[in-house]
Amino acid sequence: MNWAYWNPVKVRFGTGLFNELAGMIDGRRWALVTYDQPIFRELAARLTEAAGAPLVTISNIETNPDCADLSESCRQFGAAAERPEVIVALGGGSMIDAAKVLAASGGDFETVRRHLVEKRPLDAAAIIPIIAVPTTAGTGSEVTSWATVWDSANGSKYSLAHPRLYPETAVLDPALTVGAPRGLTLATGLDALSHALESIWNVNGNPVSANYAIEAAREIIDTLPRLLERLDDEELRARQMRASLLAGLAFSNTKTALAHNISYDITLKSGTIHGIACSFSLPIVMRWAMGVKPQCDAALRRVFGPDLEAGAERLETFLQNLGVKTDPAAYGVSPVEWDRLVDKAMQGERGRNFIGRLPAKAA
Ligand SMILES: NC(=O)c1ccc[n+]([C@@H]2O[C@H](COP(=O)([O-])OP(=O)(O)OC[C@H]3O[C@@H](n4cnc5c(N)ncnc54)[C@H](O)[C@@H]3O)[C@@H](O)[C@H]2O)c1
Numbered sequence: 001m002n003w004a005y006w007n008p009v010k011v012r013f014g015t016g017l018f019n020e021l022a023g024m025i026d027g028r029r030w031a032l033v034t035y036d037q038p039i040f041r042e043l044a045a046r047l048t049e050a051a052g053a054p055l056v057t058i059s060n061i062e063t064n065p066d067c068a069d070l071s072e073s074c075r076q077f078g079a080a081a082e083r084p085e086v087i088v089a090l091g092g093g094s095m096i097d098a099a100k101v102l103a104a105s106g107g108d109f110e111t112v113r114r115h116l117v118e119k120r121p122l123d124a125a126a127i128i129p130i131i132a133v134p135t136t137a138g139t140g141s142e143v144t145s146w147a148t149v150w151d152s153a154n155g156s157k158y159s160l161a162h163p164r165l166y167p168e169t170a171v172l173d174p175a176l177t178v179g180a181p182r183g184l185t186l187a188t189g190l191d192a193l194s195h196a197l198e199s200i201w202n203v204n205g206n207p208v209s210a211n212y213a214i215e216a217a218r219e220i221i222d223t224l225p226r227l228l229e230r231l232d233d234e235e236l237r238a239r240q241m242r243a244s245l246l247a248g249l250a251f252s253n254t255k256t257a258l259a260h261n262i263s264y265d266i267t268l269k270s271g272t273i274h275g276i277a278c279s280f281s282l283p284i285v286m287r288w289a290m291g292v293k294p295q296c297d298a299a300l301r302r303v304f305g306p307d308l309e310a311g312a313e314r315l316e317t318f319l320q321n322l323g324v325k326t327d328p329a330a331y332g333v334s335p336v337e338w339d340r341l342v343d344k345a346m347q348g349e350r351g352r353n354f355i356g357r358l359p360a361k362a363a
């Protein structure tokens with residue numbers, strides 16, 4: 001079998017690394033993308049003290065970067081006195097994804113829109129490097145080359161993807177995640193679990209991505225329930241962040257699959273937060289993946305043990321014990337709508353990565 005694995009992101013991991021960010025900016029003209037919220041304003045002030053003021057701070061995006069907000073962000077970015085040489089993205093997946101859009105925009109969202117809608121090529125040489133500093137442990141965006149761009153006005157979403165959008169450096173400081181509340185910790189933790197499993201039942205899987213994914217999934221299943229009981233435990237925060245990184249390294253090469261494709265319609269329909277929307281269906285999707293490809297079964301056995309049917313049940317119980325409903329009806333989807341939604345998701349960009357087969361009734 002022919003395969004390749006590639007990820008160019010320099011990964012730095014350690015408690016307190018935030019204090020070394022100024023050295024990584026290294027005198028370059030920089031821009032900051034972060035939330036307009038007190039803890040992030042405080043972090044931005046600390047960084048400004050160490051690295052000098054950013055040319056521009058973009059803080060108009062809260063969560064799920066949307067075309068409407070990004071258009072304004074790009075305008076503000078383009079209005080900076082000079083062109084930034086590096087963008088620091090401080091926050092969860094929404095901030096890192098927004099930074100990728102800014103990096104590719106040249107200060108005008110129209111450039112990105114034309115690329116997404118009309119498939120016009122981006123000017124690769126003009127894409128600005130990113131230092132990604134995640135404050136959630138889940139999306140893996142710090143080691144991927146794509147960003148989700150939501151278009152809620154039209155009930156759709158795009159995926160901006162370019163090899164130059166891999167961040168230059170991912171700075172993982174688990175201390176930054178300690179303040180994340182339970183709901184956010186749960187959703188982002190399950191997003192990472194979904195990335196790991198979706199890269200296992202994936203047509204693009206390879207031995208390197210599989211090893212990252214197996215380690216990530218085992219670690220999250222072991223760590224997340226305990227972390228949710230002890231949110232201020234720095235050791236568990238570090239383990240969860242490391243697992244999220246490994247899941248990111250896995251799906252950076254495979255992309256996601258059916259559960260993620262299902263999630264987009266669920267989020268657009270009911271507003272369900274990404275991490276829950278892409279994980280509630282994992283036991284269903286796992287059953288459709290089982291018995292299709294020996295390498296996939298072998299990887300799933302390394303996560304769930306020899307009996308895969310029992311493993312799928314264990315996964316379902318794991319989610320339910322964390323308070324996640326695993327029945328599509330809980331997300332306002334009737335059985336008929338579910339069959340239709342799954343069918344559509346199988347044809348979607350991510351759904352086509354899924355190795356599994358649907359049972360006859362939904363096919
Ligand atoms: N590019 C990728 O590879 C990729 C992968 C998965 C998801 N995503 C995208 O990432 C987005 C979701 O990102 P997310 O789940 O990391 O959350 P987020 O960035 O949307 O943030 C959600 C909320 O959490 C708060 N928050 C973040 N860190 C915190 C902390 N340490 N303490 C307290 N509050 C904190 C923020 O203020 C915000 O209100 C979605 O838009 C999704 O599509 C991208």
Ligand SMILES: [Fe+2]
Pocket residue numbers: 139191194195260274278
């Ligand atoms: Fe995800």
